[in-house]
Amino acid sequence: MGVIIRYLLMVTIAICLTSVECTVTGLATFFDPPYVPSACFGNQNQGNLVAGVSDDLWDSGAACGKSFEVACTGATNQGDPQPCLGEAVTVMIVDHNPGAAAIINLSADAFAKIANLDAGSVYVTVNTI
Numbered sequence: 001m002g003v004i005i006r007y008l009l010m011v012t013i014a015i016c017l018t019s020v021e022c023t024v025t026g027l028a029t030f031f032d033p034p035y036v037p038s039a040c041f042g043n044q045n046q047g048n049l050v051a052g053v054s055d056d057l058w059d060s061g062a063a064c065g066k067s068f069e070v071a072c073t074g075a076t077n078q079g080d081p082q083p084c085l086g087e088a089v090t091v092m093i094v095d096h097n098p099g100a101a102a103i104i105n106l107s108a109d110a111f112a113k114i115a116n117l118d119a120g121s122v123y124v125t126v127n128t129i
């Protein structure tokens with residue numbers, strides 16, 4: 001990633017953490033059930049629409065229990081079939097994925113609401129509500 005783009009991304013994320021609402025763009029992956037344990041809630045089940053976030057959105061744990069709205073914007077690989085289903089999904093942040101390239105790691109249930117699971121990963125916007 002270019003230095004300038006990286007800088008702009010960091011600035012965007014910094015603004016996100018201090019404002020009521022913001023939108024971050026990046027990659028989303030998914031993981032299969034069971035969705036416990038999690039870094040935020042241990043073995044307490046928080047339902048099926050949950051997600052983990054990488055370091056930036058994790059914000060030292062401040063993201064725990066927050067609801068983020070995630071919308072699919074396109075395929076990871078150009079030329080792949082269009083994976084987006086046109087819906088947005090609201091997930092609760094329950095986990096931390098340190099060092100992950102993806103900005104958010106959705107439960108398979110949440111991912112399936114916005115995109116075809118066959119895609120594996122997709123580009124998304126994450127809106128901190």
Ligand SMILES: *[C@@H]1O[C@H](CO)[C@@H](O)[C@H](O)[C@H]1NC(C)=O
Nearest residue numbers: 029030031052095097100105
């Ligand atoms: C997604 O979350 C699962 C469960 O916490 C974890 O095992 C997996 O490594 C995560 N994937 C990524 C890309 O962070």
